[in-house]
Amino acid sequence: MKKFYITTPLYYVNSAPHIGHSYTNIACDTLARYKRLMGYEVLFVTGTDEHGQKIKDVAESKAMEPKAFVDSVAPIFKDLWKRLDISYDDFIRTTEKRHEDVVKDTLNILYKKGDLYEGEYSGWYCTPCESFWTKAQLVDDLCPDCKRKVEEIKEKNFFFRLSKYQNWLIDYINSHEDFIKPAIRKNEMLSFLKNPLNDLCISRPASRLSWGIDIPFSKDHVTYVWFDALINYISVCGYKDNPEKFKKFWPADIHMIGKDILRPHTVYWPIMLHAIGLEPPMTVFAHGWWKMGGDKMSKSKGNVVDPRDMVSRFGVDAYRFFLLKEVQFGVDGSFSEEALIARINSDLANDLGNLLHRSLTMVEKYFAEFVPERRDLKYSDEITKALIDKACGLDSEIKKGMDSIDFSYGLNSIWDLINMANKFIEQKAPWKLAKGNKQDDLKDMMYDLCEILRMVSIALMPFMPDTSVKMAGQLGLGDIEKRSFSDLKWGLLKPGTKINKGTPLFPRIEVN
Secondary structure, three states, rough: OEEEEEEEEEEEOOOOOHHHHHHHHHHHHHHHHHHHHHOOOOEEEEEEEEEHHHHHHHHHOOOOHHHHHHHHHHHHHHHHHHHHHOOOOOEEEEEHHHHHHHHHHHHHHHHHHHHHEEEEEEEEEEEEOOOOOOHHHHHOEEOOOOEOOEEEEEEEEEEOOOOHHHHHHHHHHHHHHOOEEOHHHHHHHHHHOOOOOOOOOOOEEOOOOOOEEEEEEEEEEEEEOHHHHHHHHHHOOOOOOOHHHHHHHOOEEEEEEEEHHHHHHHHHHHHHHHOOEEEEOOOOEEEEOEOOOEEOOOOOOOOOOOOOHHHHOOHHHHHHHHHHHHHOEEEOOOOOOOOOHHHHHHHHHHHHHHHHHHHHHHHHHHOOOOOOOOOOOOOOHHHHHHHHHHHHHHHHHHHHHOOOOHHHHHHHHHHHHHHHHHHHHHHHHHHHHHHOHHHHHHHHHHHHHHHHHHHHHHHHOOOOOHHHHHHHHHHHHOOOOOOOOOHOOOOOOOOOEEEEOOOOOOOOOOOO
């Protein structure tokens, strides 16, 4: 069986999850579900990043110990993933022993190789970003990333020889076309690597920060959170405790991140892996941001979207659908409730919901709720031939979208079929066939519509799993769990299947 290993970044638990977290996990879930339907053995992992100065500061502000604080926040992320129907296989926390053991093991390997050394650091430190900067890198004496205040720090720390591997990384990126996607992010990193890399400070003095994984060869230091967190992607798939599992799944096929954490995941991480003798992930894909009115969302601006609120008000599949279809994956998108409602009313209520409900209503009316038998599976006319040809090409179109990590392309191919089926009803006018006593033509048409809907229900499984299940139930299909993309073939619907029309899947939302 072919394998597929996909990871999300680990989410920092200093605040509640937001739309960006949900976007990444929905995208990964869609790919994981698709690969399962294609017959792959999938490992889909997510988790939480729980060490560092920011966590310690937030915990202290709440009069809590850091461990008690992270224990209270991690379940919030798990609850959101449950609400969003995220089908992850493993959830890793950086405070787990299985992870700490791998971090220490990695540090020991690098230390023995001479890739870690102790040195004195003098620079400007940004606590929110957990990053050191030189004076020249500051912008108006502020952190160049978050534009907040920095403090001057001078201390002894351990450093990782990033600079030693800079030329290797440049060669690797240039020789592996799919390593960094989309292309604009690859070019961004190659531009960054034109300048000499500074060695990475990978520790913090325990006297200043006690909340972290101990450095195994220095009782006076703990591990820098960015070094610690990146290692989770190998610790979660058995690097130390399950060699057989690790051999099966590593390297990861897709490592999904937001574009704001591109540098650590495409510079620090591949060099760390190479230094300990491991291959980098096959692809690191950095998606864009969701903005509000052209501005990046932030708590200080009061424009953060809470995915839990969106799901409770509009439904999980409508929210998933909007995020995946509204913009091409990889570029920034503009979020608004008005745009979400417009998608629900147009694409989901008018197009998909209307096609399903009106088709099943006609089967109920003309054939007493049973799917009629077609005369044969050959095309009866040009209109029908075009519709069936479109349906038969659906699997290849979705594959094209998934292989290029372009969810809107895959969804657009499904909606092209849905729209063609709605037009098919108007062109064939079943009400006229019924009145004109063209019973065989009517049977053929009703079978075709139900077969289209069966195929659409399968095609939607990765994107909108709950909708897919509901459609299958209304179509009277059994063995839903056994369906796969190999079922996207014409003529598999059994005549005589009893439908269960039910209520419309997506009622229109009235806007005042």
